[in-house]
Amino acid sequence: MNIIKNLNKSEKILLTRIFVSAFVFVVLLPLYYGKSVDRSNNWTIFNLDGKNYLFLIIYLIIYFIIGYDILRTAIRNIFGGTILDENFLMTIATIGAFLIGEYPEGIAVMLFYQVGEFFQRQAVNKSRKSIADLMDITPEYANIMLDGELTQADPYEVSVGDEIIVLPGERVPLDGTVLTGSSAIDTSALTGESLPRDILPGDQVISGCINLSGKLTLKVEKEYDDSTVAKILELVENASDQKAESEVFATTFARYYTPIVVLAALVIAIFPPFLFNQAFSSWLKQSLIFLVVSCPCALVVSIPLTFFGGIGGASKAGILVKGSNYLEYLAKTKKIIFDKTGTLTKGNFAVSQICPCSSSEVSEEVLLEIAAYSEYYSNHPIASGIIAAYGKQIDSDLIENVEEISGHGILAKVDGSTVLSGNTKLMQKFKIKFPSNNESGTIIHVALNNKYIGYIVIEDQLKTDTRRAIKDLHQIGISEISMFTGDQDVTANKISGQLGLDNYQAELLPADKVEHLEKALTEKNNTNELVAYVGDGINDAPVLARADIGIAMGGMGSDAAIEAADVVIMNDQPSKIAEAILIGRKTFRIVKQNIIFALGVKFAILILAVLGIANMWLAVFGDVGVTIIAVFNAMRALNPGLPLKHT
Amino acid sequence: MKRAYKLQNLGCANCAAKIENDIAQLAGVNSVRVNFMTEKLILDADQEEFVSILDQAQTIANKYEPDLLIIK
Numbered sequence: 001m002n003i004i005k006n007l008n009k010s011e012k013i014l015l016t017r018i019f020v021s022a023f024v025f026v027v028l029l030p031l032y033y034g035k036s037v038d039r040s041n042n043w044t045i046f047n048l049d050g051k052n053y054l055f056l057i058i059y060l061i062i063y064f065i066i067g068y069d070i071l072r073t074a075i076r077n078i079f080g081g082t083i084l085d086e087n088f089l090m091t092i093a094t095i096g097a098f099l100i101g102e103y104p105e106g107i108a109v110m111l112f113y114q115v116g117e118f119f120q121r122q123a124v125n126k127s128r129k130s131i132a133d134l135m136d137i138t139p140e141y142a143n144i145m146l147d148g149e150l151t152q153a154d155p156y157e158v159s160v161g162d163e164i165i166v167l168p169g170e171r172v173p174l175d176g177t178v179l180t181g182s183s184a185i186d187t188s189a190l191t192g193e194s195l196p197r198d199i200l201p202g203d204q205v206i207s208g209c210i211n212l213s214g215k216l217t218l219k220v221e222k223e224y225d226d227s228t229v230a231k232i233l234e235l236v237e238n239a240s241d242q243k244a245e246s247e248v249f250a251t252t253f254a255r256y257y258t259p260i261v262v263l264a265a266l267v268i269a270i271f272p273p274f275l276f277n278q279a280f281s282s283w284l285k286q287s288l289i290f291l292v293v294s295c296p297c298a299l300v301v302s303i304p305l306t307f308f309g310g311i312g313g314a315s316k317a318g319i320l321v322k323g324s325n326y327l328e329y330l331a332k333t334k335k336i337i338f339d340k341t342g343t344l345t346k347g348n349f350a351v352s353q354i355c356p357c358s359s360s361e362v363s364e365e366v367l368l369e370i371a372a373y374s375e376y377y378s379n380h381p382i383a384s385g386i387i388a389a390y391g392k393q394i395d396s397d398l399i400e401n402v403e404e405i406s407g408h409g410i411l412a413k414v415d416g417s418t419v420l421s422g423n424t425k426l427m428q429k430f431k432i433k434f435p436s437n438n439e440s441g442t443i444i445h446v447a448l449n450n451k452y453i454g455y456i457v458i459e460d461q462l463k464t465d466t467r468r469a470i471k472d473l474h475q476i477g478i479s480e481i482s483m484f485t486g487d488q489d490v491t492a493n494k495i496s497g498q499l500g501l502d503n504y505q506a507e508l509l510p511a512d513k514v515e516h517l518e519k520a521l522t523e524k525n526n527t528n529e530l531v532a533y534v535g536d537g538i539n540d541a542p543v544l545a546r547a548d549i550g551i552a553m554g555g556m557g558s559d560a561a562i563e564a565a566d567v568v569i570m571n572d573q574p575s576k577i578a579e580a581i582l583i584g585r586k587t588f589r590i591v592k593q594n595i596i597f598a599l600g601v602k603f604a605i606l607i608l609a610v611l612g613i614a615n616m617w618l619a620v621f622g623d624v625g626v627t628i629i630a631v632f633n634a635m636r637a638l639n640p641g642l643p644l645k646h647t
Numbered sequence: 648m649k650r651a652y653k654l655q656n657l658g659c660a661n662c663a664a665k666i667e668n669d670i671a672q673l674a675g676v677n678s679v680r681v682n683f684m685t686e687k688l689i690l691d692a693d694q695e696e697f698v699s700i701l702d703q704a705q706t707i708a709n710k711y712e713p714d715l716l717i718i719k
Contacts, residue, residue, distance in 0.1 A: 073713060080710045086659065121658060128684060241680045241689060251664040301660040301683070308684040 011118070018114055021066040025107050028058065032104060059103040067094065067110040084258050086295050093291040097616060100281040105616040109292060116624020120301065123631040137189045137208040137229055139173035155207075155224045166216045172209045175227045176218030178202060183214035190232065191571035192318025208232065235320055239311045240304065242323025246591050250303045254296035261606070265290035268610065282612065289609040292619035298598035302630035303591055309637030310587030319580045320554070320568040329549040330567065330584025334529035336478055336577070337520065339513075339543075340485035340495065341381060342536035343553055344574060345460040349385030352441060356454035357434075367454045371446050374412040374419040377402045382442060383410075385458050405429075407486055407509035409444070420447040423488065425507075427452070440490045462495070469574035470499045476578055479529075482520075484513050484543075513543045521548070534577060540564070551577060587637045594630045601626050649691040652701075654708075655716040657686050662711040669707045675700055688717055 007015065032055060064071075067090075074087040090113050097106030141152040143165040150165060155173040158164060163179065166172050172185070184196035187209045196212055199205060205218060208229035224230055269287035273280040307324035314321050321327055341347050354364040362370075372390035375383035376399055387394070400413040408429060409422010420430055427434050427445050434445055434452045441459040445452065473481055483504040485492050492506035505516050520531050533540070533547035541564040544550030552565030553572045569576045605622040608614035657663055660683045667681040675696040680689045692700045701717065708715045 076713060077710070085711065086661070128686070237685055237687075238689075240682055240684050251668075254661055254664060255668070295661065297659070297661055300664055304660065304682075304684055 011121075014114065014118060017065055018111065018118065021062045021107070021111055024058075024062050025104070025111060028055075028062075029104060055103065056098075059098075059107060062107055063094065063098070063110060066107065066114055067091075070110065070113070084262055086297070089258075089262070089291045089294055093288045093616075096284060096288040096291075100284055102285065102616070109616055109620050112620040113624055116620075116628060119628050120297075120624065120631055123628065123635065124301065124305065126635075137171070138233065139171045139207060139229060142173035143167065143170075155227075158220055158224070160220055160223055162220045164218050164220055166205075166211045166218060168211055168213055168215065170211055172205050172207050172211060172218070173227075173229075174207050174218070174220045174224060175205070175222040176220045177204055179217045179219050181214050181216040183216050184212045186210040186212055187571070188318075190228065190318065192316065192576075193571045193573075232315075232320065235322060236311060236315050239321060239323050240308045242325050244303075244307055244324040244328040244591075246328065246588075246595065247303050247307065247324060250296070250299040250595070254300050257296045258294050261290055261294035264606075265294070285616075286609045286612060286614075289614050289616060289619040290606060292616065293602045293605050293609075293622040295623055296598075297623070298602075298627040298630040299595060301627060302594045302598070302634040305631060306587055306590045306594065306634040306637045309635060310583055313638045314580060314583045317576070317579055317583070318570040319576055319583070320570060321580070321584075322566050322568075326549060326566045327584045327587045329530050330532075330581050331588035332528050332530045333532045333549060333581055333584075334478065335480040335482070335520065335524070335531045336473060337482045337484055337517065337531065337533045337547070338501075338574070339533075339535035339540050340483055340487060340492065341460060343534055344466045344483065344495065344499070345462050347381045347460065347536065349382050349442065349458040349460050351385055351389035351456055352459045353439070353457035354454070355457070357452055360448075360451065360453040362448075362453045367446060368456065370414060370419055370448060370453070371421050371444060371456055373399055373414040374402075374410050374421045374446075377412075378404055378410055380404075381460075382444065382458055386444065386456065417449050420450075421445070438490060440494045442487055442491060462498070463572070463574060465573050465575040467499060469577060470501065472575060472578035473581075474500070476581060478581070484508055484516060486510075510540075510542065513540070514546055517543050517546055521546075532577075534574070535565075551580070590633055590637050594633055597633075598626050598630055648694045648697055649689070650697075652688045652690070653718045654681070654686045654688055655718060656714040657681075657683060657712060659712060662715075665711050666704075666708050666715075669710075670700075670704045673700055673703055679704075 070087045070090055074085075074091040077085055077088060090110065094106040094110050097103070097109060139155050142155045142158050143150050144153045144158065144162065145151070145165065158174055164174060164176065168183070178199055178201045180201055182198070182200045185199050185205060186196050187193055187206075189210070190206065190208050199216065204221070205216070206228040265287040268290065269284050272278050272283045304324070307327060310327045311321050311324065314327070321330070338344050351368070354368055356362045356364055356367045368386070368390050369392075372387050373394060375386050376394050376396060398415045402410065402412040404410050405422070405426065407425070409420065409426035412419050420426055420432065421444055423443065424434075424445065427447065430447070430450065432445075432447045432450060432452050434455075437443070437455075439457050441457045444456045444458060446454055446456065470481060480502045483492065483496055483501050485504065485506055486508050487506060489506040492504045495501075496504040505512075508516065517531070517533060524531060530548035532549045532551055533543050534551045534553070535544050536553045540552075544552060544564045549567065550565040551567045551569060553574075554568045554570040567580055569580070601622050605614050605618055608618070663681045663683040667679055670676060670679045670681070670690070675693040677691040677693070679691065681687075682689065688704065690701065690704065701719070705717050708717065
């Protein structure tokens with residue numbers, strides 16, 4: 001009885017009205033259809049005997065009990081200039097039923113309409129609520145130290161640089177860096193990742209996560225409005241503002257469907273009786289059936305609900321979809337292009353070999369030191385790898401005139417000498433002679449004062465689930481999986497072979513990636529086969545934007561990634577892409593089912609009505625029954641479904 | 648200027664679509680979205696006429712949904 005407890009006052013009144021009128025209605029049925037009334041064929045409201053007046057009055061009373069609000073709204077809307085809304089159509093249909101003497105049908109239409117509306121409203125409320133619960137990651141307060149006491153403050157009022165304390169069991173209210181304390185945090189609300197993450201001083205923690213074990217003191221890095229949790233909430237809330245094509249179809253369809261069906265109802269009410277001299281009442285009844293099924297509600301309610309559920313379900317799995325239309329695009333994706341670094345691979349490059357060239361008389365340590373100094377200001381993952389391998393303090397005063405040449409490498413002055421560190425293209429650009437080699441991995445050549453001094457080999461590791469991700473994508477029928485990388489051919493070839501990719505393009509500059517993507521887009525032979533690009537969102541922004549659908553590895557709240565892409569994978573796992581596509585397909589499938597089901601039933605009823613086979617009861621099912629079924633079907637979209645099986 | 652408003656008593660998805668369609672026809676409206684699921688009105692309209700457009704939007708809304716209230 002929880003359902004009844006949760007109802008508001010007007011809903012309780014409606015429920016009472018439904019029960020009362022349904023009870024009287026059922027009691028009256030056998031009396032009415034019993035022997036007490038003579039129901040000859042041409043029997044209408046205009047030729048009644050005394051007994052029928054009694055029935056008419058009782059039925060009218062029930063009619064007003066169950067339908068007074070509909071009547072009132074219908075009348076008010078007519079004066080307001082709106083006709084053809086649901087209330088008006090129901091009023092006409094039921095009054096029409098009374099006029100041809102079909103009192104029980106008139107009541108039944110109103111009764112079932114109200115029951116249907118009631119259930120539909122409950123179903124919509126329930127799904128609104130379950131989506132809201134899903135999004136219930138809003139932190140309510142932040143603990144701050146005030147005069148030596150722990151006080152709860154509004155997260156809005158905490159500024160950057162403040163210290164906040166997060167106790168075990170609490171939600172992290174703002175993005176920050178751990179100052180003291182260590183703990184495990186549950187990021188599942190944001191990433192869908194069920195395994196807790198271990199956190200130590202110096203680590204970044206994003207808002208929305210739950211602190212599981214230890215007390216943490218954080219230094220706030222972002223104000224609430226810029227924090228991850230606020231961004232995600234805004235994104236998901238606004239996602240359903242972008243309409244999908246099928247949603248646009250439904251609303252456009254609805255605009256024409258109702259007037260056409262109502263016009264058809266008028267035509268069949270008037271023409272056959274006059275032209276063929278047939279009984280007015282039977283054709284009127286058929287035209288009333290038209291009116292009852294003329295509401296396109298099943299479509300108009302269920303389609304946005306399905307997309308909304310899909311977006312909610314995806315975000316539960318750690319996949320942010322920025323619009324309903326992107327779920328549709330995901331469903332139609334046939335070709336996927338991956339960026340390599342940071343997407344398929346971890347992007348934390350580790351130095352695997354240091355090879356000073358024999359003629360230069362430089363030691364391994366010196367070669368590494370020179371490279372580390374030149375790369376100091378770069379935020380490229382390769383640079384971090386080299387600096388990490390060097391491991392000593394870098395005196396930044398010795399570095400001047402750093403120039404990062406996109407897709408090539410770095411030119412810098414270190415302690416007065418010119419240092420070049422980068423790929424083969426950089427060496428060629430500056431006409432520096434270097435021995436060729438066939439090392440796999442990334443090779444950073446280093447030249448000092450225009451003289452080659454050696455190279456450093458850096459290798460990136462595949463993410464743990466990359467293999468599975470590619471296998472899943474092939475399994476779900478993605479026809480072509482490619483990789484674009486700025487890396488050299490040897491490395492690309494090795495990784496492509498390991499993963500079983502269909503093809504790859506290596507040694508691309510960021511601009512080349514766009515060009516190759518353009519080529520892939522023009523090559524596709526069918527507009528329903530879309531091309532997705534998956535990148536880490538930092539240097540891939542133009543490609544992500546140009547692809548039919550851009551999927552970014554979220555980097556746990558990287559602004560650039562969230563900004564540029566259409567879909568964001570929060571936990572950076574490539575295996576989530578197959579899941580996202582499956583969610584898109586499921587959502588789209590439900591939408592198609594609902595369109596076919598709702599229109600199918602309605603058209604079938606229209607045809608049966610013209611043939612004189614359909615009755616009012618069937619028509620009521622065609623209106624509210626279909627809507628309720630469609631809404632329940634739509635709610636399936638909230639469950640992302642089972643993960644793929646691995647054999 | 649673009650702003651979002653919470654809607655109260657938005658019960659019918661078809662009405663939401665009609666309200667959206669009618670508001671979009673108003674002069675000075677750049678874009679409008681009536682989101683049935685989140686019960687929100689997102690209105691992007693000219694700054695000078697914003698207040699009057701919002702009033703007109705309320706009138707339009709009540710034409711289809713008499714109890715609907717745009718919470719300002």
